[in-house]
Amino acid sequence: MSISRTGWAVLAALCLTPAAFAASGNEQVDPMIFRIAIFILAAFIGYYVVWAVTPALHTPLMSVTNAISGVVIVGAIIAATASVLGESNPEIVNKIWAAKWLGAASIAFASVNIFGGFLVTNRMLAMYKKKERPAKKADAA
Amino acid sequence: MSAIDISALLYLVSAVLFIFSIRGLSSPETARNGNMLGIIGMVLAAGTTVFLVREHLDPTTFGLIAGGIIIGGGVGSVLAQKAPMTAMPQMVGMFNALGGMASLLAGLAAFYAPAAFGLIDAEGLMSPRSLVEMSLSVLIGAVTFSGSVIAALKLNGSIPGGPIILPARHLLNLLILLVLIGLIVMLAISPDAQAGNGYLLVGIAALALVAGITLVIPIGGADMPVVISMLNSYSGWAAAALGFTLSNFALIVVGAIVGASGAILSYIMCKAMNRFFVSVIAGGFGADDAATGGAGGGVDDRPVKIGSAEDAAFILKNSSKVIIVPGYGMAVAQAQHALKEMGDKLKEEGVEVAYAIHPVAGRMPGHMNVLLAEAQVPYDEIFEMDDINSQFKQADVAFVIGANDVTNPGAKDDPQSPIYGMPVLEVWNAGTTMFIKRSLASGYAGVQNELFYRDNTMMLLSDAKKMVENIVKAL
Structure with missing residues (x-):
């Protein structure tokens, strides 16, 4: 699986574009551009890292990606800590409470993924064993 | 450096740890260490978030967070210990579903409490861009959830595993897709929605839940590896969309990597069956041929x-x-x-x-x-x-x-x-x-x-x- 020259060119362009914009004027680069850059570069990293995974471990790969996608817990925690302090409008207070409960539920779902995903991956990986050659020789002797 | 800058760097570190956790899977010998790095990354990401919001941790809020983690973590741990290895496909399917649901709920929460997510301008309004990002995490999360539930039920044998053909399903799916796009545009430009009111986002969630079902139900049997990988990929894209809403590096990086991972697995599976991804996703394979094949066998x-x-x-x-x-x-x-x-x-x-x-x-x-x-x-x-x-x-x-x-x-x-x-x-x-x-x-x-x-x-x-x-x- 060889990366084409175009692939590298696109990559380089993606890295350089925001910098080029930043250098070209005194305007600030929209932070959105950086987010998109990070997203696309991460997708490329994902591409190479995943191709390097041995097919024998594709099931643990799926369960560990389940686990790490539980990182949405970050958003869920922020939602659960939304503050009603200083809010007097009852409508807004109600909405914030709705967000806090949605956040708590989201924390619970993400936690199932995090705990379940890492544990089951660990359980699977513990089963992958190499041939025990020394033990066999001892048997034969 | 402000606390927000430090936390952004810590999120970046956890993203790198997640990358190493997958890198470890290149060989069974390094895989368990990789898993450990993933766990450290997760603790770091969650810990950083708690540190950021520490001023809002009143007892009720703390209870909500701890309660969620204890209940969810407990359920997850028990499932992980008890599930037999033959049940792994439906287990992964169920985890996909929960990941989608978590993104869906977090996206909805961001809509109702935009101030906590730093999404409002001086007049207290959300930008159309934020609304689009939110609706994407809600939409993809919902499709992932209902699609994965169907896939898990099929794999578990709770509903027939074969393709279930809906009448005019391609037209139906296309129609749902167009309506969803229309709703997102409406949401983005609606002054009501920008002020955090109305039920358009809930409507998007509901319709996307239907879409998940109509998308997966016609796919069956041996096409399941493709479906499971595809839904795995979706759960990543949903997380990435949420990452854009929060401008959070860890979420964006994880989302992109998980998305890429599922996509690559789908590709490998399709190639091994000499089929096109689109024709697998269109579904119905096996249902049309079964009659002729059966007769031929007779x-x-x-x-x-x-x-x-x-x-x-x-x-x-x-x-x-x-x-x-x-x-x-x-x-x-x-x-x-x-x-x-x-x-x-x-x-x-x-x-x-x-x-x-x-x-x-x-x-x-x-x-x-x-x-x-x-x-x-x-x-x-x-x-x-x-x-x-x-x-x-x-x-x-x-x-x-x-x-x-x-x-x-x-x-x-x-x-x-x-x-x-x-x-x-x-x-x-x-x-x-x-x-x-x-x-x-x-x-x-x-x-x-x-x-x-x-x-x-x-x-x-x-x-x-x-x-x-x-x-x-x-x-």
Whole structure:
């Protein structure tokens, strides 16, 4: 699986574009551009890292990606800590409470993924064993 | 450096740890350390977030967070310890569903409490861009959730595993997609929604839940590995969309990587079946051909050689090299432990034993490898298709247990065959090919396997586990 020259060119362009914009004027680069850059570069990293995974471990790969996608817990925690302090409008207070409960539920779902995903991956990986050659020789002797 | 900058750097560190956790899976030796790095990354990401919001941790809020983690973590831990290895496909399907649901709920929460997410301008309004990002995490999360629930139920056998064809399903899906796009545009430009009011986002969630069902229900059987990988990918894109809402590096990076991972697995599975991703996702495969395939099978009354466990044991014992080809039938019959015992007995007799795995054997990528690992078959006795195909010529016996289509010679030399062009394991090159099957029925693709009628093929018609146990007894 060889990366084409175009692939590298696109990559380089993606890295350089925001910098080029930043250098070209005194305007600030929209932070959105950086987010998109990070997203696309991460997708490329994902591409190479995943191709390097041995097919024998594709099931643990799926369960560990389940686990790490539980990182949405970050958003869920922020939602659960939304503050009603200083809010007097009852409508807004109600909405914030709705967000806090949605956040708590989201924390619970993400936690199932995090705990379940890492544990089951660990359980699977513990089963992958190499041939025990020394033990066999001892048997034969 | 402000607290927000430090936390952004810490999120970046956890993203790097997640990358290493997947990198570790390049070999079984580094995989467990990789898993540990992933756990550290997760603790770091969650800990950083709690640190950021520490001023808002009143007792009620703390209770909500701790309660969520304890309940969810408890359920997850119990599931992870108890689930049998044969149930891994539906387990992963269920985890996909929960990941989608978590993104869906977090996206909704961001809509109701935009101030906490830093999404409002001086007038207290959300930008159209934020609304689009939110609706994407809600939409993809919802499709992932309902689609994965259907997939998990199919894999669990709770609903029929085959394709369920809805009338005019392509038109229906297209219509839903157009309406969803329309709703997102409406949401983005609606002054009401920008002020955090109205039920448009809830409507998007509801319709996307329907879309998940209509998308997955027509896909069945052996196409499941593609579906599971695809939904795995979606759960990543949903997380990435949430990452854009929060401008959070860890979420964006994880989302992109998980998304890429699922997409690559889908690609590998499609390639191993010689099918196009779009035609798999369009669904219905197997349903249209089953009728013709079944009828074709009925008229075929050529003689087959049927053997007993004793016959098989005799031939196996006197060979010098045996290659075992497991398939979904082995998983269904839970025959992996008996199979390992048979392999051990053969090795005691001085027979060389190897296992050959087709990429789409089973119901998810790597399914067979996990089952064999569970039965304590060493992973260096297990080979991928491309590495072992040339060795069938030197093997005395190819022992096919619960696989069919992935051994069909028609895929190589019959251009009329529906599976023509699919890469297969060349078991017919072995001295004798043994098939453990419950009947002579055609495989999932509804295609007759020419191999059953060849002279050097021996059919062992029985439940896979029972047959292997009988062979072990006879050895």
